[in-house]
Amino acid sequence: MADLFFYGTLCHVPLLELVAGRAREELDLHPAVLPDHAAYWVEGEAFPLIRAEAGGAARGLLARGLSEAEVARLAFYEGGFSFDLTPKTVHLDAGGTAQARFFLAHDGLWQAGAPWDLAEWQRLWAPVNMRAAAEIMDWYGRLTPDEMAPRFGPIQRRAFSQVLATHRLADPVRDVARDVRVAEHRRAYLKFFAVDEMDLQYRRHDGRMSTVLNRAALLVGEASVVMPYDPRLDAVLLVEQFRAPVFMVGDPNPWVWEPVAGLVDAGETPEECARREAMEEAGLTVTRLEPAGKVYSSTGSSSEFLNLYIGICDLSQVPSGGGGLVSEGEDLRSRVLSYDELMAGVDAEAFRDMPLVTTALWLARHRDRLRAEATGA
Structure with missing residues (x-):
């Protein structure tokens, strides 16, 4: 049997129940404090780190009498965050002290942000983390913690998209x-x-x-698609990249022209994603986003939900060279087309990307308004 101290997200008892695999009524929990330590948000993430800090007091929960199997489940879940167990003395709110182990991040792994606030995490992130934890724990016994670690980001992204879906x-x-x-x-x-x-x-x-x-x-998750459009030039920008699924189906031309697109990160708005992807993939600053639809890409096979936009921008000086993130295996080239060239390609069925055709048809309906707004006509 083991006693563990939790200072972060596992102080949310429903999450602790899910990960440990034991009901709340069966858990022996005690509010406690780890002296001379403090918990902080990890910069840019939705979980905390803890560090030694003279005079500090990291508040949390002591769980007593956990079985080896429950500790293994918890270690699998926390292993995805690269944590290790370390023994310390904690002070119980009810009085007295206890020896307990807790999950401590490797030094230098993350940067500390603001002081940790469990209530704020519960308000913003608890539903997302509950869904992510359910998926993680379904793989317990099938993957090692090291194998799970690189999968956590996509899991968190999908969990975020699932929470968004419940609000439609x-x-x-x-x-x-x-x-x-x-x-x-x-x-x-x-x-x-x-x-x-x-x-x-x-x-x-x-x-x-x-x-x-x-x-x-x-x-898949939730994605943003933005077709950059310059109403003064009456031109759009498209990007071309290799698409493995097109190759896998046997298509002899797996390099596909598309609008700028990318998956929405957990905690990010679709608009923020659209602007970020425009910069990452094409080096463009979008001055205004025109919503062009919110749709599922393929309701018979995929959960992917698309936020479609026309991105108003200046295409008179498009950065030369390719775009995309090398870390994500992207290799993109861009091309500026006149509106007439774009629509001729749509009519000739030259474009094979559904979001491209959809945003092009939306642009056809609203082009006159966008051009009049840009010129003041």
């Missing part, structure tokens, strides 16, 4: 809690993307439940 408008007639039944949910694949598989039933239009169906979905 519900069907005014149907209720998914009543009209969809899940017999079994399996997580079949996990790397940069994930594949989930379900045996499920849904309510048919005649009111009866369907037979049990086996379905799978590619879990």
